[in-house]
Amino acid sequence: MSADALFASIAVATGVLVRRALSHLRYDAATLENKINATLPQTQCGLCGYAGCRPYARAIATGLAGINRCPPGGEAGIEKLSRLLKINTTSLDTSRGVTKARAIAVIDEVHCIGCTLCIQACPVDAILGAAKQMHTVLSRDCTGCELCIPPCPVDCIDMRPLPAGIH
Amino acid sequence: MRKLFGFHGGIHPPAHKTESTVRPIIHAPLPSRLVLPLKQHAGEAAIPSVQVGDHVLKGQTVGTPASKMSAAIHAPTSGTVIAIERHAVPSANAHSDVCIIIETDGKDQAIDFTPFPFAEKTRAEVLDHLQAMGVVGLGGAVFPSAAKLSADHGQPIHTLVINGSECEPYISCDSMLMRERPDAVVNGVAFLQHLCDARDVIIAIEDNKPEALAAMETAVKQHGGGFQIVTLPTMYPSGGAKQLIKLLTNIEVPGGRHAPEYGVQCFNSGTAYSIFRAIALGEPVMTRIITVTGNVRTPQNYEACLGMSFRELLNLAVEESNTDGHIVGGPLMGYRIDSPDMPLVKAANCIIATSKKLFPPAQPALPCIRCGQCVEACPADLLPHDMYWHAKAKNLERAADYSVRDCIECGACNYVCPSRIPLSQYFKKAKVELAVQAKENAFADASRQRFEQREQRLARYESEHTVSLAGDTHKAPTGASDDETALKNAAVQAALSRARARRTSSS
Numbered sequence: 105m106s107a108d109a110l111f112a113s114i115a116v117a118t119g120v121l122v123r124r125a126l127s128h129l130r131y132d133a134a135t136l137e138n139k140i141n142a143t144l145p146q147t148q149c150g151l152c153g154y155a156g157c158r159p160y161a162r163a164i165a166t167g168l169a170g171i172n173r174c175p176p177g178g179e180a181g182i183e184k185l186s187r188l189l190k191i192n193t194t195s196l197d198t199s200r201g202v203t204k205a206r207a208i209a210v211i212d213e214v215h216c217i218g219c220t221l222c223i224q225a226c227p228v229d230a231i232l233g234a235a236k237q238m239h240t241v242l243s244r245d246c247t248g249c250e251l252c253i254p255p256c257p258v259d260c261i262d263m264r265p266l267p268a269g270i271h
Numbered sequence: 272m273r274k275l276f277g278f279h280g281g282i283h284p285p286a287h288k289t290e291s292t293v294r295p296i297i298h299a300p301l302p303s304r305l306v307l308p309l310k311q312h313a314g315e316a317a318i319p320s321v322q323v324g325d326h327v328l329k330g331q332t333v334g335t336p337a338s339k340m341s342a343a344i345h346a347p348t349s350g351t352v353i354a355i356e357r358h359a360v361p362s363a364n365a366h367s368d369v370c371i372i373i374e375t376d377g378k379d380q381a382i383d384f385t386p387f388p389f390a391e392k393t394r395a396e397v398l399d400h401l402q403a404m405g406v407v408g409l410g411g412a413v414f415p416s417a418a419k420l421s422a423d424h425g426q427p428i429h430t431l432v433i434n435g436s437e438c439e440p441y442i443s444c445d446s447m448l449m450r451e452r453p454d455a456v457v458n459g460v461a462f463l464q465h466l467c468d469a470r471d472v473i474i475a476i477e478d479n480k481p482e483a484l485a486a487m488e489t490a491v492k493q494h495g496g497g498f499q500i501v502t503l504p505t506m507y508p509s510g511g512a513k514q515l516i517k518l519l520t521n522i523e524v525p526g527g528r529h530a531p532e533y534g535v536q537c538f539n540s541g542t543a544y545s546i547f548r549a550i551a552l553g554e555p556v557m558t559r560i561i562t563v564t565g566n567v568r569t570p571q572n573y574e575a576c577l578g579m580s581f582r583e584l585l586n587l588a589v590e591e592s593n594t595d596g597h598i599v600g601g602p603l604m605g606y607r608i609d610s611p612d613m614p615l616v617k618a619a620n621c622i623i624a625t626s627k628k629l630f631p632p633a634q635p636a637l638p639c640i641r642c643g644q645c646v647e648a649c650p651a652d653l654l655p656h657d658m659y660w661h662a663k664a665k666n667l668e669r670a671a672d673y674s675v676r677d678c679i680e681c682g683a684c685n686y687v688c689p690s691r692i693p694l695s696q697y698f699k700k701a702k703v704e705l706a707v708q709a710k711e712n713a714f715a716d717a718s719r720q721r722f723e724q725r726e727q728r729l730a731r732y733e734s735e736h737t738v739s740l741a742g743d744t745h746k747a748p749t750g751a752s753d754d755e756t757a758l759k760n761a762a763v764q765a766a767l768s769r770a771r772a773r774r775t776s777s778s
Contacts, residue, residue, distance in 0.1 A: 145711075146718035156722060187668075217770050228721040247718050258770040 137165040143184045147176040148227035149249035151201040156227060164189075172196050176248075178203035207263040208246040209253070213238050215260035222252035222261060273473070273501050276521040278514045280650040281506045282683045284440050284603065286479055291443045291564040294571040296451055299587060301348050305373045305578030306614040307333060308360045312407040313414045314340030319371055325352045329381035330555055333371050336402050342415045343405040347557035347576035350375035361581075361599045361613045363606035363699070370614065373578070384553040389462065395421075397466060397550070404549035405556040405617075410434055410512070410539030411604070413618045416546065420466050424531040430520060431469035433460050435476040435483065435540040436503055436510035439601030442621040444560040445540050447572045449476065449483040453490035456540050459547030461496050467536045472498040473519055474540070479505045507603065508681040512537045514650050526651075526677035541620075561615060563588040565598075565623035581611035581622050590624050598623040602630070603682035637690035645684035645694060651677050655684040655694045662697040667708060670701045678702065 141161035152173035154160040163169035164185070171185040172194045179196060186193040196203065211222070211231075218236040230246045233239030241252075241261075253261050310316035317334030321327055327346040334344030350373045358370040387400050402417035433456075437445040449456055464472050474491070476484050484502060491498045501519060503509050513524045515537065522533050530537055541560070548554045557577060561584065564570035568589035575584060581597065598605040599619055611622070645655035653674055661669035678698040685694050 141719070142715075144715075146715040146722065148718065148722050157719070158722075215770055217766065227725065228718050229725050230721070245717070245721060257767050260770075 137161050139188060140164050140185065143177075143181065143188055144174060145176045145181060145247075147247040147249045149176060149201075149247070149251060150227075151175050153200070170194065170197070173200045175201035175203050176206075204248075206266055207248045208243045208266060209241045209248070209250070209261050210243075210264045211239050211241055212260040212262065213240065215258050217258055219257060221255035221257065225251045225255045227251060273499060273519070275501070275503070275518055278509075278517040278650055279652045280648045280683060281508065281514075282648055282686050283505070284507055284686060286505070287441045287564070288443045288446065288479065291441070291562050291570040291572060292447060292450075292482075294569065296447050296560055296572045296574055297587075299573040299575035299579060299584060301375055301377060301379060302576065302579045302583050303375055304580075305347060305350070305375060305576060306358050306580070307344055307346070307371045307373065307578040308358070308368050308614060308616055309334045309344060309370065310360075310368055311344065311413060311577070311617040312342045312405075313412055314338070314342075314418070316369065317341055317344045319355055319369075321352050321371065323352055323355060326350070327352060327373060329379055330384060330557060331382055332403070332555070333373075336415075339402075339421070340415060340418050341402075342407050342417075343403050343555065344371070345405055345555040345557050346373060347578060348373075348375050349378050349380040359610070359613050361606075361608060361616055361619055365609060370578075386553045387550045389465075389550050394466065401546065401549055404545075404554070406542070406545045406549050407556070407617055408539055409541035409545065409559065409617065409620070410510070411600075411618065411620070416538070416542060419536075422529075422531065424529065426532055426534050428467040428469045428531060428536045429534040430471045430473060430536075431460075431464055431467050432512075432515060432519060432535060432537040433463075433472065433474040433498075433540055433543055434510055434512065434515055434537055435474055435480075435487070436515060437480070438477060438505070438507045438510040439603055440507075441564050441623055442562050442601050443564075444562045444572050444620050446480045446483045447562075448544055448560055449480070449540055450486045452544065453483075453486040454493070455547045455551075456544050457487070457490040457494045457496070457498065458551060459543030459545070460498060461494065462546050462550055463536075463538055463543055464496070464498075469536065472496070473501050474498055475501045475503050475509075475515055475519060477503045477505045477509065507683065508650055508679070511650060511679050511681060513679070526674050556617060559615065559617060559619070561619055562621040564621065566591045566594045566626040566629055567624050575615055577617060578614045581608075581613055581615065581619075584615065584622060585611055585624060591626065593626050594624040595627060596625045596630075598625060598630075603686065604680060633693070634691050636692045639690055639692060642689060644687045644689065648683040648687040650681060650683060651679050653678060655698070658701070659692065659694050659697055662701040667701060667705055670698075671705055675701050676705060 141158050144157040144161055146157050148156045150156060152160045154163055160169060164171060172182050174181050182193050182196060216238050218233060218238060220235050222239060223231045223233055227249060228245055228247055230242045231239055231252060232242060250263060309319060315337040318337050320335045321333045327333060327350060329346060329348045331346045332343050333346050336343050352371060353374045354372040357367045360366055360368045389397060398417040398421050402415060406416045407413040408416055435445055435449055460472060474487060488500050491500055508514055509518055512530060516530055516535050517523050520535060522535060524530050524533055545556050558574050559577060560572050560574050562572050563584050567585060570588060573584055597608050597611050599608055599622055601621060639656055639659060641656050649655055658670050658673045658675045661673060675698050680695050680699050682695045688694060
């Protein structure tokens with residue numbers, strides 16, 4: 105066997121090994137993202153600065169974001185993340201928001217003009233209605249993200265404490 | 272004699288049962304007011320079927336079952352519904368719940384109770400009847416009996432265990448029931464045997480209740496159903512369902528599994544009695560027998576209307592003036608309540624008035640020295656000292672790894688702990704938190720799914736939109752002139768300001 109052929113086969117073998125190792129790494133990043141996402145409360149409020157829980161999970165998994173940017177998760181959430189990632193806990197970044205008890209959005213149906221803006225804003229499709237028809241919140245599915253409040257042109261959405269019977 | 276197999280752990284606390292067993296069961300007088308919680312069972316609360324102002328008769332359904340995992344609630348006497356509102360109910364965490372409040376009229380007028388034609392009905396019809404009669408397990412968990420009997424575990428039941436162990440100190444309601452009304456209990460057992468289609472029936476009673484044993488033995492002989500009565504050595508907690516099954520059959524039901532999966536079904540003797548009344552007499556569960564004991568002059572068992580306040584019961588037994596608190600249930604598994612102004616519910620088998628002499632105040636807990644006595648006492652074969660470590664550190668996952676969910680909260684570990692650590696309190700709390708966490712996780716999973724489905728939908732719209740735009744290159748954009756747009760915008764603004772004005776004026 106000539107030296108060229110030897111080098112070529114070594115190069116190919118190394119390439120295969122590196123590829124495999126990399127695919128393993130990618131696989132790990134994806135599972136880590138899933139694990140982190142499973143820890144996040146799925147409020148989808150975007151207070152962390154990302155467009156939902158999964159993008160934030162991705163940012164944590166790739167080292168782009170700290171674990172203290174999720175107000176709905178609160179200190180308990182930070183502790184869970186620190187345990188998962190085996191890193192130290194940090195206190196919640198309150199510039200992102202403060203932890204509140206879970207509340208649900210309630211539309212004042214007398215004043216709703218049926219503009220559908222809240223429906224478009226809801227990240228979990230928990231608002232029901234159609235153009236020029238009254239809208240209502242499916243309280244069982246509302247995560248309390250408050251994203252429907254700013255777009256409402258008539259300020260007819262309020263956050264109310266969780267009624268009994270809805271966990 | 273049946274061979275007994277024993278179970279791990281257990282303790283021998285002083286029984287304190289003789290105080291309340293020297294007097295017969297007395298019918299408590301009708302109270303002037305009854306508070307009936309809509310949730311007196313595991314599962315979903317009943318739905319009120321009466322309205323404020325309605326006149327109700329004894330035995331009338333006032334709450335209908337909300338689902339399979341629910342049971343009906345009945346008026347224990349005649350009277351008028353004066354309110355349906357939240358009221359303090361007996362619970363470990365000072366809970367209030369929606370209750371139907373009835374002002375009784377003293378006439379005790381009843382609906383017609385007609386015996387249920389058991390032999391002519393299908394099994395499903397009998398179970399529906401039991402649910403409509405509000406029959407729930409009276410052993411403590413108040414699990415709806417119909418739901419328990421209808422669950423399919425893919426396994427025929429070979430053994431029916433009737434739990435008359437009543438192993439917890441102070442409580443004597445089952446013992447007195449078996450002593451005074453053994454025939455009714457045995458007939459109830461026969462109905463249960465039929466419903467379970469069980470070959471063997473074992474009635475288990477601890478040897479510290481010789482009168483109950485004798486009465487039940489006579490009743491079983493007279494009945495001729497071939498039920499076996501087994502005398503258990505007195506040991507706490509031999510009345511725990513899994514412990515009792517292990518003791519009698521040597522079947523060890525693993526954590527997270529249920530006895531019927533192994534061919535064994537277990538019912539409390541009080542439940543058998545309710546089933547007898549529901550079928551043979553057509554009477555719903557309107558009363559229960561409760562032991563009123565502790566720091567009272569005449570400790571005894573009362574058959575009282577559900578909804579009667581504990582305070583009235585304590586007055587009947589003449590509470591001593593130096594009483595400093597009350598426990599609902601036994602001293603090991605029961606809980607303290609702030610005030611006895613709470614209604615008697617299906618689950619309440621005992622109320623104990625406490626005094627400094629009977630229940631000396633708890634000494635401060637000392638650090639765990641890992642002596643392992645709790646491990647030896649634990650009837651569920653757990654490692655309480657390790658679970659305590661993790662539960663205290665709020666590391667729920669680790670506590671769950673040590674099977675804290677399998678803790679039966681019997682309190683045997685607290686009893687033996689030389690450092691007087693209230694171990695089972697930590698486990699109770701951890702179990703509740705784990706259950707809450709499981710619910711939250713389920714909600715988060717559902718939210719994630721909704722979020723992801725929405726993202727997919729939006730992406731699909733986006734791609735469809737691009738495709739349709741590409742196909743319509745020759746079409747001009749909408750032909751609204753600037754004037755028209757301005758007019759439209761003005762109209763929208765006017766509508767918005769009108770809506771705002773309406774809202775501010777109304778609020």
